[in-house]
Amino acid sequence: MESNFGYAGTSAIGVLGLIIVWLVVKYYIKSRMEEQSRQNEARIRTLIKKLRSCNKANHIICNDEKLLGEESILAVFNDMIDHKVEAALCNSKELISLAAELAHLGPWKYHHEKNLFEFDDQFYIIYGTDVAREGSFMTREEYTRNFVHPDDADMVAAEVEKMLMTTERRYITELKHRIIRRDGEVRTVFVRVDVIKDNDGKIQTWYGVNQDITEREIMEAALHNSREMLSLAAELAHIGPWKYHQQVGLFEFDNEFYAILGTDAAREGFFMTSDVYRRNFVHPDDVWIFDKSEVEKLRSVQKRNYSYQFEHRIIRRDGEVRTVAVQGNIIKDADGKIIKWYGAIQDITEQKQAEAALCRQTEKIRRIAYTDVLTGLSNRAHLNEWLEGELEQACCGKSAGGVLFIDLDDLKTVNDTLGHTYGDAIIVEAGKRIEKEVNKAAFVGRIGGDEFVVILPGKRDRQYVAVVADKMINAFCQDIEVCGESFHLSASIGITMYPDDGETAEDILKNADNAMYFAKNSGKNCWKFYDADMQAAAYEKMLLTNSLRRAVENNEFELVYQPQVNIADGVIVGFEALLRWNSPEHGIVSPARFIPLAEQNGLIRAIGTWVLQEACWFARRLADNGWGNIGVAVNVSPKQLCADCFIDSVRDAVHNAGILPNQLEIEITENVMIASLKESISKLEELQSMGIRLALDDFGAGYSSLTYLQQLPVQTLKIDKSFIDMILVAGSKKTIISTIVDMAHLMEMTVVAEGVETEVQLEYLAKSHCDFAQGYLISRPVPEKEALQFLAHR
Template sequence: MFKTIRKPINSIYVIAGMIIVLSVLAIMSVSTFLSYHGEKQRIDQEIKANVQDTLLTIEEHIEDLISSYSVNEYSKFIGSEVKYRHLFAMIVEDKNMGAILGKKVYVKGKIRDENWQVVDYDPEDSLQREQLQNAYFTSEKELVNNLGQSIGKIIVVVSDHEFHQRLDNLIYRNLLATFAISALLVATLFLMMRLHLLEPLTNIIEAITQRDSEGLPLEYAPIKGPNEIRVLSQTINHMIKATRVSRQQLMDKSDALRAAKERFQLAIDGTRDGLWDWNAKEGKIYVSEQYEAMLGYQSKDMPDTLEEWLKMIHPDDVDKAQYEIKRYLESKGQGVYENTFRMRTKSGQWLWITSRGKAIFDDEGNPVRFVGFNTDMSKLIQQQEELKKQKDLHQYLANHDTLTNLANRSLFNDRLMHSIKQAQRNGEKLAVLFIDLDYFKEINDSLGHNIGDKVIQSIAKRLQHLIRGGDTIARLGGDEFTILMDDLPDEQSASHIADRVIENFRQPVRVDHHELHLSCSIGISIYPDNGETPTDMLKNADAAMYRAKNLGRNNFQYYSKEMTEEAFERLNMEANIRSGIQNEEFIVYYQPQINSSTQQIIGMEALVRWNSPSLGFITPGRFIPLAIATGSIIDLDRYVMKKAFKEFAAWIDEGLDPGHLSINLNMKQLIREDFVSYLSGLIEQGGFSASCIELEVTEGELMDNPSQAINVLKQVESLGVKLSLDDFGTGYSSLSYLKKLPISKLKIDKSFVDGLPFDKEDEAIVRAIIALAQSLNLDIIAEGAENLQQVDFLSQLGCSNFQGYFFSKPIPAEEMHNFLIEYRRSH
């Protein structure tokens, strides 16, 4: 039973409320007092200013009336002014009328009586005179005629009636406003304090006051509110948790020591499984008779140590068995130990055993006793394996061609649908190749279907070796095959596979002493250009295949005629690249690099050009991407390096001082295992210092795999070779990687130089690159400098090294040789 705890008066709320109320009242009282005195002075000044304004307003009017002896008129005027301006009195001393009446002045005015009614002013009335003397404020104005002579005086009197009335209204409004603001402040402050301070504290109190019979809180304190309260909650929870753990450990130890023997005996008597008990301190294992009988041993004949017990476990399972025991014991008994493994019977057979158990630990967390039981699972596991094999077989037969073991039409359609969805999500392309054997019917008709089936099997194995690792190949039936190519780099990549298939078919198929020469026709459809559903993709690939047959068989066709022509042109160029390297059709050009400050040649960049005998002059923009895609770039790079190093060494030997040789290399080249040794060998053959060589790598390629690039470039740097980052700023580089790269130079890309000095965006980018290079202590060079304005502008920004048409276009070795001689002579 839990104790019911009466919730005490929440005194913290009362105290907080009193503090807030008193604080707000004190602040608002001071504020109201200061506001009251300020408003009082303002009203006083306003009343006096109004009196002065009134005098100025009525002065001219009264002067005219006095001058015209219009006593009744100005008497009415005075009464009106007193009434509507809320004046106490207004008196006119009329010298003109006084002269007529034989007096010094004639006095006429209006005054308010005790009921605040406007009555005539009587100069002889002592009460009125006393009221005027005690008035709040009196102001008078001398009246003069056109000749500047005094004709009388206006006296305006204001009593404190209006002053007090307005002051009373002000006090009333201020009190209302003060009360409203105070109430709002009190409510807001109390609400904020309640939400952020009092309520979290109350929640903690409510949580920890709900206690069990032993006084331990039933729940943890909620972790909410400001940091200090959260820390308080965490501290309380830690104490609760620690207390619970301590109590549980005491209870477990007490119960375990008291009931261990009873529980163990009941377990032995009540189960058919094999019971075991491992005494961790003694290192002995006790097993029940059922356990011994399960493994074919006689009573007391089984090993009783953990080491011997482990030797009975299958060698493939022993590591896992040890790991599961260790993992459970390290968890200090969390959950239940369970593991399945094979054990050797006395006769040498293997049984599948599922072992379950629980351990008891001492105060230090060390295992004292580990008790459990073993169940023979051999029959159940054997049944499960049989069911799984049957299920797998049915599943396999449902999705695969029984003759070739390739995917069938159903599985191919499923994978094609999956690939289409993935390509749609990722904005990728894929290709379907529809392959049909040419004249295969004649083989079946002449040699029989048995030979035909063996031919199909042989073709299936060939096709499996020709496709990429992640591609899918299927047999749709008869002599029709399909290939699914995922994640297509470009549309023309499919033509490489198609060409390899057609080329492979040139090798004869040998079946039962028959040597058969076959060919095939292939149709290619591209997603999403030629269809967005599996049905459309297969239909269009099939249509392209029939066009290949109509064009003479033994060829491939895209569903689009233009793509077919482009594929054949690409394949032709690919073959010409390989032969061009072998026939040394490629020429190395050099473009000088000049320091504008010293007018010295600091180096040159080696550039490759191709003048094919069959294709004519081909720009690097056409053949280099293709060489990269096909892997020919490795041979091409080494061809350029070997030739450039040889010519560069000759210029050094001649004493022409060519500076350094800069060569732009592809990352495929750099990550070759033999590249560093190959580079070192070329430098040694050239007989010049490695510091004369500068390898340029593009920013985009580095950022594809920056970690690998850093490792490779550090090996190159260790040779003494300098490294330059080309096309900097055109990719998506990371400054965190840039500072780790062992580069010594940044190269400003031509695209940023072209717009200088007029393009503000290019200027901003160039300034940033130069500043970055300077901060990282890197050299910098600008490529594509074509006019003096660009050179001067970049020089002013701090870039003195240039490469571009302003100094020289790329030129062959003979011209470069002459350039070095002439430039040295002229400079």
């Protein structure tokens, strides 16, 4: 058939046709062959009579300007049948490959890093079982042991090793082997495998499809036994063979060809020009494929044996639109003259539909891979790809824009106190509010936790981006109601402009993240544009972290001690040990600055262990001077308490210093419970059983609740300084202190007031029956020598 060089990827005999062949041939081969022979002979002789009675016949069946005889015409049609068989035989292997790829009878994927196959129910149908029985994952060894026929096991193993050892970037292979189904039946499967590796030879994807070809194997063996059977298969498979008569410019079609077009030769005739075929059957949108210039390209190919393939749509006589695949073969003699031009068409509508379904499934998988499950927004993978694309355009001067890095403030408190159900609902609502405040061209994604990113493409104006950021801040200032509860949250936003603030997506997001932290450190609920100073601050933070790593071994830390007194009589009852760092590079560094760094980088455990040891030795020196009844309190970081070795480190510190356990008091804050309340309580109870005293520090500063107080095995409650400051403010707020004291006493706890700085505060605490006080009114934190002197004078 005249055409261009499009690729179809089909073959002459469909798998469905082969199945029909076997079923029919088994019962009707003999009678069908005889009937076909009679029909062919009658049809040919009828045609001869028509041709002899028509002047045009001289131009149709002439060779060297001589009318062919009856025997010659019979030879021509026998030659047509031969070519049908040849086309079918030449392309049966290609058809099997295509059927295995598109049928998806048993898809699977191999996870190389885990040495596991992944199967589903569609795959297990071939093996007479299902996922419920076998599981979704299976090792190579388990698959071989459970299903592969013992005689084929070595062959399968060798093929797998060959796939593993290949150095090709993409390695596609096929094999077949026997299996033993769960019901004991031996079957044959055809396996198509696709292995893709990266530049370093590491496997990226490895997947394939298995198909039960037992019946096909039997049918192929039958087809090879006789030429007549193969000819019958071509007819029954509804393949439409054709031949082109070069001398007269006519196609020759038969009923098998016309069956695909919803008609027959009696209506259309056995011969047809290209124009008539195109006008009667080709879909109008595909007519261009049959352009004469494209035909000339086919004629001009220099190869002596040339095959081509393409697809086009047809409109059947019943009006149905179908898709056919055309395969043609051109054979030339030594002088380049065409001596044969023949081929076949096949209806591939269902295959095209399968391909479309596969594309839809692939797109669905892509959406899943690029979508955040909780919010339905884009995820980090999609963000990186999208932003990289924007930056590529920006490098060419075709694009620019702003990036907003949004972090919800204090959402962790909600998760820790009410559970992740509430937190997740807030995150979903936050995503909706963000989407509402931007235009449709903006990219909105959630990249993890409570962090969102908004990209505003084409927005070079910083003022416009600032307006959008303001709208975001205002959106979060409105209460969020989820699960029947109302929450007031805020957000901190960092802003970068691309391509000015970074050459890569990683740089842009990193700088936006830095800007967001500056916004958070500026009091939260605000936005900040990134600038070079922020990068300098990030660099300084890195230097500070490096210095912090050397601080312990270089003896750069020091403990100072702040006394605690009994409010009733002024007697010293204990000291709180406080950490100080005097760095050679950075000078005196505030704990508020270096403690968070130590927690972020895992250094807090080593520092905390040193603090415990030094505080215990101070307690020992107190006891040696006759003050064994005075305890030393040590603050413990949540990271320390979570460590498996924490209990041992406390026990070792007490034992090595030779003090009584009740001389040491461990102070914890409410956020110590965040990681795992049950585990934290278990460790605290173990410390209590050792005789260690426990105190809850900064009570009221966090999300305080009676639930914590009732569950925690603490003997001391320390009221946060923010409450003590209320004493100096007129109003009813200061009565909260009396309430806290009364509540603690009812729970048999002693109460320590932190941050006492005035006599007025001390007097009010005394009236409220608070037990102990600590603050500048009594003493600032002092080194050990001064603490001992203070104690002696007191």
